[in-house]
Amino acid sequence: MKLVLIKCGGSVLDELSSSFFESLKELKNDGYQLIFVHGGGPDINQQLEMHQIPRNFENGLRKTSAEALEIVEMVLAGKSNRKLTRKLDSYGFRAFGVNGSDGAFLHGDFIDKEHLGYVGHITEVNTDVLAMLLRENYTPVITPIAITNDGVKLNVNADFAAAAIAHALSVEHFLFVTDVKGIVIDEELIVQLDKEEIEGYISAEKITGGMVPKVKSCIAAIEKGLQSVRIVSGKEPFFVSGEWIGTEIN
Numbered sequence: 001m002k003l004v005l006i007k008c009g010g011s012v013l014d015e016l017s018s019s020f021f022e023s024l025k026e027l028k029n030d031g032y033q034l035i036f037v038h039g040g041g042p043d044i045n046q047q048l049e050m051h052q053i054p055r056n057f058e059n060g061l062r063k064t065s066a067e068a069l070e071i072v073e074m075v076l077a078g079k080s081n082r083k084l085t086r087k088l089d090s091y092g093f094r095a096f097g098v099n100g101s102d103g104a105f106l107h108g109d110f111i112d113k114e115h116l117g118y119v120g121h122i123t124e125v126n127t128d129v130l131a132m133l134l135r136e137n138y139t140p141v142i143t144p145i146a147i148t149n150d151g152v153k154l155n156v157n158a159d160f161a162a163a164a165i166a167h168a169l170s171v172e173h174f175l176f177v178t179d180v181k182g183i184v185i186d187e188e189l190i191v192q193l194d195k196e197e198i199e200g201y202i203s204a205e206k207i208t209g210g211m212v213p214k215v216k217s218c219i220a221a222i223e224k225g226l227q228s229v230r231i232v233s234g235k236e237p238f239f240v241s242g243e244w245i246g247t248e249i250n
């Protein structure tokens with residue numbers, strides 16, 4: 001089974017273009033099965049604001065109190081997942097929403113409970129449920145909530161969750177779909193970038209904010225042996241006549 005793992009950022013969930021879906025269709029026609037992990041940062045921010053819960057980020061990770069976690073799960077599973085699943089369905093993909101904490105599918109642990117609260121990283125991915133869906137020709141759409149061995153739910157950055165799942169499935173291509181064309185430095189799109197260059201740009205603060213967990217996840221994926229890792233736009237086509245558009249990390 002040839003797999004493509006696509007992390008779809010919250011930044012672009014409302015702006016996915018029809019040309020983006022054309023690229024997905026081209027991948028399907030080339031024999032790939034698709035798996036999505038979605039984010040939902042802007043949706044979460046909006047709801048936290050409505051509930052007057054302050055928002056705080058550290059290195060692109062949301063500090064998550066127990067109170068905030070309830071909102072995070074409600075929004076990610078109930079709103080962001082629904083948006084992407086519905087849109088994929090409308091383009092003929094048989095999308096099936098999956099919450100990471102269901103069936104202990106995404107196991108996680110706290111990153112730093114004292115500083116970040118209920119924020120986790122993935123320790124294990126149970127791929128059985130994905131295999132089952134893919135066998136039946138469904139397109140899984142995964143919500144990045146994990147569960148600890150003690151049954152505590154954790155908010156996982158969607159870029160990190162996607163990297164763990166991409167590794168567990170040894171996918172052929174791993175894509176980060178976001179609201180920009182790729183990594184842009186001094187107003188120029190960078191077509192290819194390696195680990196050292198990325199570290200330099202983070203130090204120089206030319207890669208910042210939500211792009212930091214993304215490029216870190218790209219590096220982690222490369223180091224774990226994935227061959228094709230890219231950051232692409234969801235507002236434009238990213239794969240046309242077999243050619244990729246965006247930034248390739250290697």
Ligand SMILES: Nc1ncnc2c1ncn2[C@@H]1O[C@H](COP(=O)(O)OP(=O)(O)O)[C@@H](O)[C@H]1O
Nearest residue numbers: 009010011178180182183184206207208210211
């Ligand atoms: N060097 C960079 N190149 C491109 N985008 C960058 C860069 N540094 C920071 N960014 C920001 O990262 C954003 C994408 O991250 P984020 O908003 O978290 O997206 P997503 O919701 O897709 O994960 C871009 O919209 C841009 O503002």
Ligand SMILES: CC(=O)N[C@@H](CCC(=O)OP(=O)(O)O)C(=O)O
Nearest residue numbers: 010039040041061062156157158
């Ligand atoms: C711990 C942490 O930061 N979790 C993220 C989960 C959603 C996410 O990653 O959404 P994007 O892909 O749109 O950024 C958050 O609470 O915003």
